Amino acid sequence: MKFTQLFIPTTRETPSDVTAVCQALSLRAGYVRQLAAGLYIFLPLGWRVLNKINRILKEEMEKIGAQEISMPILHPAEIWQQTGRWFSIKEEMFRLKDRNGRDMCLGMTHEEIMTWVAAKELRSYRDLPQIWYQIQTKLRDEARPRGGILRTREFIMKDSYSFDVDQAGLDRNYQKHAEAYHRIFQRCGLLFYQVESDAGMMGGAMSHEFMAPTPAGEDEIVICKSCGYMANTEVAYSQFASSGGHEMPFEEVHTPGKRTVREVSEFLNLTPASFLKSILVIAESGPVLALLRGDYELHEKKLAKIIGSFRPASRDEILQHLQVEPGFIGPVGHSAFRIVADPSVQTGTFVSGANKEDYHVTGIKADKHFAAEWHDIRGVKPGDTCSSCNSSLLIEKAIEIGNIFKLGTKYSEPLRAVYLDKEGQEQLMIMGSYGIGPARIAAAVIEQSYDADGIIWPKSIAPFDIEIIPLNVMDARTMEVAEHLHQNLSAIYNSLSKRSFEVLMDDRNERPGVKFKDADLIGIPLHVIIGERGLKDNLIELKTRRTKQAVKVPLDLAVSEIFKVYYESE
């Protein structure tokens, strides 16, 4: 392919409103353009990369017996009403009416439709198991699109769905997907972790996320390098660091106008870890007092698992239930309340509000001065250790590039996806669903693989394998060599990669500097530089993008040397 025949609008400057590296580079290198908030156009180079990724996805999905199909993205509301998600999902779903006034929506994901087909067409245990997948557009009216192609309102997803006769079948398909995902991300050249995750709106019993660590990531994951525990902070547990709190008399102290942990700790010259933080929340069953150590934050999802959905209490509610201003709440003397306390305050001596304006109480001990249900309700923080092996934990930012869910019967039940077993009994199908975002893979790869000059693609998903750079297109010899190499490399079938090289030739009448800069920016793995200077000695130059190392090779050995350097390079 010739550069002059491809639309590659590179730019020297970065648009001012980008923040993420992947966003800046994919724009500058001419891979994508933004249409509106959360809507991106994939230009020729970007689309080539996505197709490379999709090719890998298809190969690995076929390997585990998944069958590619294609579903509509416009859905009738009824099916989503049957599973309840029409109601439980709020503004995030794009909804519309057709000309007859029928409610429709744009698919955020395809559990409903896949299950609908399964319910209609699969009847016998003999029809199962099935794995169906597609690479299809999803639409979500995101509250806040961000990070360029990281979080968009319209995006392509590889989503697959498994249908099994029993839990053991689901376990096998879940495991197969996990293994396929490992191969996929490895082939794409990503550093990634498989972490425990929250099932979120998908529901279901078990789920894992695949996370590519990068500072641009929206999620935070907790990693134990020692025993391998890895989890999204949404579900992560840890061992709290001991507070080293010291003994204090049990007495009220005057703390005029000091309300926050920070204010009171400074006022009393104590560390935040000496405090017992009391938070009043309103659950459906009534008010609940949540207690945790002053240096920790309440983990709302963990608390919700124990007391159900809740919201923070308003100032009036705090006055009503506790008869005290916010800032002076404490656990002492509230035996009538449901109190849920974090183990970080189970041993030791603490300071907390006195339930009396402008007073706190020192010397509080659990069980002696208050009683509580004990549950881990705190967020993991730096310095915590692993709850299984007590080694130190790492907290890293990461991009979610894939996930796998054990759905069980969450969708087969409402949509009546049933089969007859060997005894002729009707049984619910056991389902799993599994997603990967190809654009997020591309973004994560850029985030993990770039330098000051631009993108460094791994060979597996680069838009081209080789870029030929004839430095002076006005020189006849240069062009003769370049054209010849271009044709040869594009034509020779290579048994290793099972295809011929995809070659981009920069045939623009540009100065060498411009071509070098653009080549580095675009990030094709191997550059073949043809200049008059080298040709005098029948030499051309091979330069690998990642290392920037260049070797001069004789012209008559060009093709074999290119093979060699290409396959030796990382």
Added chain:
RNA sequence: CGGGGCGUAGCGCAGUUUGGUAGCGCGCACGGUUCGGGACCGUGAAGUCGGAGGUUCAAAUCCUCUCGCCCCGACCA
């Protein structure tokens, strides 16, 4: 949805405080000189100053409304 920021030539920006001829750099077109890491000289095209309304002799600039984009948070298969 809450908080903040920004909309001026294709891109990056100045000009807005204090109303008075719409500018700079890059890019683009043409001519010339250059040609191994984003060249130089010259000439030129290109703007409803996001939009609507208002104040004023006069609005990019002041006021009101509105639309869009970005960031932080809330939210998030």
